[in-house]
Amino acid sequence: MKIQKADQTVIHLPWVNSMGVIGDPGCEGLGTYNMKVYAGTLEKSAQDDITLIAGDLVPAGNAHYYEEISALTEVIAHNDVYVLRGNHDTGAYTDYFGRKNYALLAKEFSVVVLDNAMRTFEEEGLELLKQVLAMEEVQQVIIAFHIPVPNHFIRNSVSESEFERLKAAYTPWKSKVKYLLCGHVHSKFEDVVDDIPLICTGGGGALIEDVSEDIRACDVEHHMVHFFMEEGKLAYRFDELSENAYEKERKVPILRENLEKTVASELMAHLKYLMFADRAKRRGMDKIANLFEALAASEYHHARNFYSVIQSKASFGESAKSFIPGEEFEYQYFYKMMEEYAAQEDAPLTKQAFSGAAAAEEIHAELLKEAASIDTFDTDTVYVCPICGYVMTGDHIPDRCPVCGGPKRQFEVFES
CATH class of the missing domain: 3.60.21.10 (Metallo-dependent phosphatases)
Structure with a gap:
């Protein structure tokens, strides 16, 4: 004992x-x-x-x-x-x-x-x-x-x-x-x-x-x-605690593989429920929308728990820096490559999705570089276009999203 x-x-x-x-x-x-x-x-x-x-x-x-x-x-x-x-x-x-x-x-x-x-x-x-x-x-x-x-x-x-x-x-x-x-x-x-x-x-x-x-x-x-x-x-x-605190379970190959699959599954459910909640809200079905927003939140927390087992967690002060390489790889290489491939395959929707995401990821990387200096970061308000996910900051926000043209009145506002 x-x-x-x-x-x-x-x-x-x-x-x-x-x-x-x-x-x-x-x-x-x-x-x-x-x-x-x-x-x-x-x-x-x-x-x-x-x-x-x-x-x-x-x-x-x-x-x-x-x-x-x-x-x-x-x-x-x-x-x-x-x-x-x-x-x-x-x-x-x-x-x-x-x-x-x-x-x-x-x-x-x-x-x-x-x-x-x-x-x-x-x-x-x-x-x-x-x-x-x-x-x-x-x-x-x-x-x-x-x-x-x-x-x-x-x-x-x-x-x-x-x-x-x-x-x-x-x-x-x-x-x-x-x-x-x-x-x-x-x-x-x-x-x-x-x-x-x-x-x-x-x-x-x-x-x-x-x-x-x-x-x-x-x-x-x-x-x-x-x-x-x-x-x-x-x-x-x-x-x-270092970023490698408690490694035992993520080092078991079968556990890690299935945890990764489960995280992906839970996040997919999270996304599906949020999208359905949005459709229900637009149709005036607020109670249904509320239910699916709650279910989406539940799926997110499931995903977070599964991911926490396999996550190699950096200290808080280093976390913002640790996300930058992934964002840069996406917009500099992977998304461009997939955009070109989608064009070759006559897949305009896929091409458009990667193109719009790449523009947002570049802004993500810039903001993360600023946020890495925790003590000097002073961005109070962030705007996100709900149509394509483009991110905007500053006092003068355009009337329409510069990537997809979504209207300013629909921008999601995140204020500290």
């Missing part, structure tokens, strides 16, 4: 010299897209002796979600996995993971896991913290909990009075407390509170979010944290 149920208050792990920490893998749902990130962090954590999940393993605390995440963890994890309770980990949490307050005593450091999922520290946990800190053999301690204590970056924290309760528990042995560790925030930051380093990590599966003007989603990647001993002192480092 990889997931360890904390059935004792103090768990001795004399063989443990390092620990990987994964924050918030499942609070936004257990879809394949999110779970691939979690799988990647579990594989990275294999270099450590144990793994700790810093809360929100599931979106809600019923048995179905706990069973699903436990089964996935058992297959992918390479070391023992411990869990601390997050605000989403309600209901049957103790049935699966045991105590909400417990301590891990490793070879040269200790971790005291405290439950503050309800924004308050339980008295049982604070008493345990005192007990562990008072042990003579305990010298380097991480105090781990889910919701941050008050800090310099975010207000999404426990109250000052709750922090005072925590401080009162550890103050007599404050020199032993080397780190405060939390999750909850879908990002990462480092701070110092009460002269102790605070490490916040929430990049183990949930979509990264803006925290403040200083901590933006575009500047943070999915990640985990490693704690390890270095020259007798407890140290840590963040580890971002």
Whole structure:
């Protein structure tokens, strides 16, 4: 069993010299897209002796979600996995993971896991913290909990009075407390509170979010944290997920081939449903159109989940750049070649489709080059011709599409 149920208050792990920490893998749902990130962090954590999940393993605390995440963890994890309770980990949490307050005593450091999922520290946990800190053999301690204590970056924290309760528990042995560790925030930051380093990590599966003007989603990647001993002192480092995080399943030829076919099939269904919805809307059949738009959205999300398994994902900052070569190849070579071939075969509709698409792809490439400079990109409004897909930006848009002549009143407008 990889997931360890904390059935004792103090768990001795004399063989443990390092620990990987994964924050918030499942609070936004257990879809394949999110779970691939979690799988990647579990594989990275294999270099450590144990793994700790810093809360929100599931979106809600019923048995179905706990069973699903436990089964996935058992297959992918390479070391023992411990869990601390997050605000989403309600209901049957103790049935699966045991105590909400417990301590891990490793070879040269200790971790005291405290439950503050309800924004308050339980008295049982604070008493345990005192007990562990008072042990003579305990010298380097991480105090781990889910919701941050008050800090310099975010207000999404426990109250000052709750922090005072925590401080009162550890103050007599404050020199032993080397780190405060939390999750909850879908990002990462480092701070110092009460002269102790605070490490916040929430990049183990949930979509990264803006925290403040200083901590933006575009500047943070999915990640985990490693704690390890270095020259007798407890140290840590963040580890971002690379584009090759969790490669196992896309390396199985039959799986990859069928996943690719399924992605194509789902996207074709997405397109067919959208086109039918458009026809229904034009005929005044709004309810039918609404249904097929919903079905199209569902097919897209299916395609995204299948594709996420085989996708070699670049970091956010590199993603825009990674799309440019494909766009350039299409309009510079492939679409031109197909346009010429269609002309030879007397296939004017195919020729027209490739010609119009090539014009749009060239604009795509130009915009992607601009977007690659995330901090300076300032295009607020993008117009798309729904007839041929041509893309336009700027303050002065023509009355008709320069490629197909579609009227301006029909242009789709995308505003930030």
